[in-house]
Amino acid sequence: xxxxxxxxxxxxxxxxxxxxxxxxxxxxxxxxxxxxxxxxxxxxxxxxxxxxxxxxxxxxxxxxxxxxxxxxxxxxxxxxxxxxxxxxxxxxxxxxxxxxxxxxxxxxxxxxxxxxxxxxxxxxxxxxxxxxxxxxxxxxxxxxxxxxxxxxxxxxxxxxxxxxxxxxxxxxxxxxxxxxxxxxxxxxxxxxxxxxxxxxxxxxxxxxxxxxxxxxxxxxxxxxxxxxxxxxxxxxxxxxxxxxxxxxxxxxxxxxxxxxxxxxxxxxxxxxxxxxxxxxxxxxxxxxxxxxxxxxxxx
Amino acid sequence: xxxxxxxxxxxxxxxxxxxxxxxxxxxxxxxxxxxxxxxxxxxxxxxxxxxxxxxxxxxxxxxxxxxxxxxxxxxxxxxxxxxxxxxxxxxxxxxxxxxxxxxxxxxxxxxxxxxxxxxxxxxxxxxxxxxxxxxxxxxxxxxxxxxxxxxxxxxxxxxxxxxxxxxxxxxxxxxxxxxxxxxxxxxxxxxxxxxxxxxxxxxxxxxxxxxxxxxxxxxx
Numbered sequence: 316x317x318x319x320x321x322x323x324x325x326x327x328x329x330x331x332x333x334x335x336x337x338x339x340x341x342x343x344x345x346x347x348x349x350x351x352x353x354x355x356x357x358x359x360x361x362x363x364x365x366x367x368x369x370x371x372x373x374x375x376x377x378x379x380x381x382x383x384x385x386x387x388x389x390x391x392x393x394x395x396x397x398x399x400x401x402x403x404x405x406x407x408x409x410x411x412x413x414x415x416x417x418x419x420x421x422x423x424x425x426x427x428x429x430x431x432x433x434x435x436x437x438x439x440x441x442x443x444x445x446x447x448x449x450x451x452x453x454x455x456x457x458x459x460x461x462x463x464x465x466x467x468x469x470x471x472x473x474x475x476x477x478x479x480x481x482x483x484x485x486x487x488x489x490x491x492x493x494x495x496x497x498x499x500x501x502x503x504x505x506x507x508x509x510x511x512x513x514x515x516x517x518x519x520x521x522x523x524x525x526x527x528x529x530x531x532x533x534x535x536x537x538x539x540x541x542x543x544x545x546x547x548x549x550x551x552x553x554x555x556x557x558x559x560x561x562x563x564x565x566x567x568x569x570x571x572x573x574x575x576x577x578x579x580x581x582x583x584x585x586x587x588x589x590x591x592x593x594x595x596x597x598x599x600x601x602x603x604x605x606x607x608x609x610x611x612x613x614x
Numbered sequence: 615x616x617x618x619x620x621x622x623x624x625x626x627x628x629x630x631x632x633x634x635x636x637x638x639x640x641x642x643x644x645x646x647x648x649x650x651x652x653x654x655x656x657x658x659x660x661x662x663x664x665x666x667x668x669x670x671x672x673x674x675x676x677x678x679x680x681x682x683x684x685x686x687x688x689x690x691x692x693x694x695x696x697x698x699x700x701x702x703x704x705x706x707x708x709x710x711x712x713x714x715x716x717x718x719x720x721x722x723x724x725x726x727x728x729x730x731x732x733x734x735x736x737x738x739x740x741x742x743x744x745x746x747x748x749x750x751x752x753x754x755x756x757x758x759x760x761x762x763x764x765x766x767x768x769x770x771x772x773x774x775x776x777x778x779x780x781x782x783x784x785x786x787x788x789x790x791x792x793x794x795x796x797x798x799x800x801x802x803x804x805x806x807x808x809x810x811x812x813x814x815x816x817x818x819x820x821x822x823x824x825x826x827x828x829x830x831x832x833x834x
Contacts, residue, residue, distance in 0.1 A: 330727040390721035391740030397720035403702035408724055412700060471694045471797065472730035604727075
């Protein structure tokens with residue numbers, strides 16, 4: 316736990332710090348990427364199925380990186396096995412730890428299994444037990460996209476986290492992260508111009524506005540910190556401008572895999588989306604902990 | 615260190631199980647001497663910079679008075695830390711007080727984030743720690759160290775579940791109230807003389823910390 320002094324002569328205790336933001340970001344990337352990979356593997360053509368398989372590998376690495384970040388966040392990292400050895404069913408963290416473990420193993424196994432059964436074009440075929448595995452991955456993806464909101468809500472001392480709107484916001488953002496990864500992996504042709512990205516941004520915007528509106532007036536100072544205070548650049552600049560508006564603007568200028576310039580644009584769009592995903596989680600984690608922690612934590 | 619001869623101290627009948635172990639802190643009596651926090655640190659060898667029991671110095675919004683607010687784990691009946699802990703390291707004893715099993719704690723700080731009272735901290739070993747009502751003392755019939763050390767009898771430990779208990783009667787007679795009642799945790803530590811302004815003031819009350827060798831303020 317960090318004790319950090321900032322511009323005011325204040326000490327800020329930050330139980331959930333930067334490693335948690337990193338974890339939440341990579342968990343979102345893993346969940347969204349895997350969810351869309353499952354879609355591609357079930358519904359896509361041969362090129363999309365190959366992209367879907369690659370997406371499962373990305374999801375495996377993303378959840379592994381996120382898990383490492385969680386372990387590093389422990390004050391006693393060597394004790395990380397306790398979270399799996401002992402189980403408190405009332406704790407969402409306990410469920411989440413098991414979910415990300417199973418998710419990581421399952422995505423790795425499915426990626427491997429898909430590589431062993433390919434058609435003439437080299438694309439994976441989804442048959443045998445693989446459809447079941449993919450459905451499980453999809454369910455776990457949704458859970459991993461949602462459960463951080465429930466973890467935050469269990470901290471009843473943090474009023475900004477006790478909102479049912481955080482769950483849809485985080486899930487939508489995770490799917491958005493998945494779109495970004497598939498843009499990088501050139502597996503998102505299906506969604507090019509489909510309105511998925513616009514829809515995701517519009518829904519996130521609606522939920523975010525509702526979330527900000529429903530913050531109790533009693534916590535006006537915390538709300539002001541988000542809207543106009545130290546977290547405002549992260550919210551308006553990171554989430555809204557870089558994470559939502561820049562990718563949409565770039566998407567109007569070109570495709571995902573239409574030649575080199577298209578690939579370059581797609582990469583910039585993806586990076587911008589992922590910055591927005593990170594910024595959203597930073598805003599929620601640090602904003603929820605009440606003080607001007609973000610500045611202090613990143614110094 | 616010499617072992618305390620508990621068997622010689624123990625009084626027959628003392629330390630009998632309580633229905634609901636609790637504490638009342640009479641702020642009208644508190645003189646801010648820190649005897650409670652010092653005795654607590656001594657009793658549990660709490661590391662420099664960390665506190666199981668703290669005393670906030672609160673400045674009255676209008677007037678020059680300083681008031682004192684001892685804070686510790688509230689041993690809540692609806693303790694958020696219990697549900698937040700993924701390993702089940704936090705458990706409730708038969709008398710209702712909440713304790714941390716250090717052999718199960720993984721130090722993930724979920725309890726720290728969940729506690730509305732900032733009563734839980736991470737110790738030097740990376741494990742969660744907090745007030746346990748001095749279980750080792752109360753089970754042999756002694757008062758918790760803070761209650762025993764308080765020179766003005768402002769801190770009283772007893773059975774809030776027993777109407778005949780003097781502490782329960784004190785709570786009833788003086789209409790003791792909870793700190794941060796909006797948290798809805800039904801704390802077993804209650805206060806006499808707690809005024810509304812104190813809750814807000816406690817967020818910015820002075821607390822000495824060794825982290826940077828300065829007097830610092832906490833806000834949350």
